[in-house]
Amino acid sequence: MRIDNNLHEKSIKILTDLISFKTISGSDNSELIDYCEKILNDLNIETFKVFDDEKKRVNLFGTLKAKKPNGKKPIILSGHTDVVPVSKGWSTDPFKATIINKKLYGRGSCDMKGFIACTLAYAPILTKSNLDRDFHFCYTFDEETACIGAPLLIEELKKRNIKNGICIVGEPTKMKIIDGHKGMNEYTTHFGGLAGHSSKPHEGVNAIEYASRYINKLLEIRQELVKRAPKNCIFDPPHSTISIGGISGGIAHNVVADKCKVEWETRPVNDSDGNFVNKEIEKFVNDELLPEMRKVFPMSYIKKEVIGEVIGFEKLNESEACEFVASITGDNSRKVVSFGTEAGLFQEIGMSTVVCGPGSIEQAHKIDEFIELDELKKCLIFLEGVKNKSII
Numbered sequence: 001m002r003i004d005n006n007l008h009e010k011s012i013k014i015l016t017d018l019i020s021f022k023t024i025s026g027s028d029n030s031e032l033i034d035y036c037e038k039i040l041n042d043l044n045i046e047t048f049k050v051f052d053d054e055k056k057r058v059n060l061f062g063t064l065k066a067k068k069p070n071g072k073k074p075i076i077l078s079g080h081t082d083v084v085p086v087s088k089g090w091s092t093d094p095f096k097a098t099i100i101n102k103k104l105y106g107r108g109s110c111d112m113k114g115f116i117a118c119t120l121a122y123a124p125i126l127t128k129s130n131l132d133r134d135f136h137f138c139y140t141f142d143e144e145t146a147c148i149g150a151p152l153l154i155e156e157l158k159k160r161n162i163k164n165g166i167c168i169v170g171e172p173t174k175m176k177i178i179d180g181h182k183g184m185n186e187y188t189t190h191f192g193g194l195a196g197h198s199s200k201p202h203e204g205v206n207a208i209e210y211a212s213r214y215i216n217k218l219l220e221i222r223q224e225l226v227k228r229a230p231k232n233c234i235f236d237p238p239h240s241t242i243s244i245g246g247i248s249g250g251i252a253h254n255v256v257a258d259k260c261k262v263e264w265e266t267r268p269v270n271d272s273d274g275n276f277v278n279k280e281i282e283k284f285v286n287d288e289l290l291p292e293m294r295k296v297f298p299m300s301y302i303k304k305e306v307i308g309e310v311i312g313f314e315k316l317n318e319s320e321a322c323e324f325v326a327s328i329t330g331d332n333s334r335k336v337v338s339f340g341t342e343a344g345l346f347q348e349i350g351m352s353t354v355v356c357g358p359g360s361i362e363q364a365h366k367i368d369e370f371i372e373l374d375e376l377k378k379c380l381i382f383l384e385g386v387k388n389k390s391i392i
Helices: 005-020 030-042 109-127 149-159 207-227 271-296 320-329 343-348 373-388
Strands: 046-051 058-064 075-080 098-100 103-105 135-140 166-169 177-181 184-192 241-249 259-267 301-310 334-337 352-355 370-372
Touching: 005 030, 005 103, 005 109, 005 373, 030 046, 030 058, 030 109, 030 135, 046 149, 058 109, 058 149, 075 109, 103 109, 103 373, 109 135, 109 370, 109 373, 135 149, 149 343, 166 320, 166 343, 177 320, 177 343, 184 207, 207 241, 207 259, 207 271, 259 271, 271 301, 320 352, 320 373, 343 352, 370 373
Parallel strands: 075 135, 075 166, 166 352, 177 334
Antiparallel strands: 046 058, 058 135, 098 103, 103 370, 177 352, 184 259, 184 301, 241 259
């Protein structure tokens, strides 16, 4: 199957535009969403938005109604609009698409604005087709921070009774089928102690020191998770994990720190491991750390903030979404991954879900992130196949 060069160029142009929007997780993504919505609305594709509390970060959902519906499940093409922060050392401007040797460089090029660009470039073809099923375009915010945006959208979908369908989450898999991944729970734990002069540390409560002990306990729990690995586990590594993402606190060398915070995550292979981690760390806090802190300063505190607790994507022996994608790509192989996506959220409300998209996860979150131009072409060919299975 071949794709018209003009369509390929159009996907590159849209991806170039998308990269120029600095939609780092937690920031305002409304300009990018407005850009996507205009493309869809100009094609008479109906849309609605779901905002966060500040009305700055927003999800977009568009629906192209079937011309001749015959009861087939709708197709949901889903991607997240946010990108991870940029580190120093890029060879090019990370927010200006640059093509070198048939690779397009830019933050979010593969994770995952490349997929969004392909869906927008292909949308006009879908509108001119005699579709026998609905098509939905789903673009979310803040997937990279524990999937904060998608749950808000999914609640709206449930209200509108949009709970059935084949959902294709276009994370970078080189157009290979991914049918399972671990859960993803992110937390920030805040420590409040008592400031004082460093010459008399015993008269203060050093929040950093207690945070350090908290981290050491998490590392002990991490070793226990290795021992709890299920037999014949399909993941790599084959056990739940804990990772410390950041620690910050204190104001000077000679001041006992009264504030500190630790950012950490766990990726459980099952719910029981997630519960185990939280139970063990809370027991340590309540039995050891807090009593010691409050002996010196009764107002000391340790508060765990839940950034997001995202369920895993369950591997199923029979999956309509996987079979549908395989019938188009001709590749029946399936793999599982340890990184997280929004797939489990769609699966939870009854949608048959698969992760499959252009680009490689090996380039995601890295300096000089890129997507090969041929990957965009492969995605467009795939969308052509999706259309062909959805016309009279």
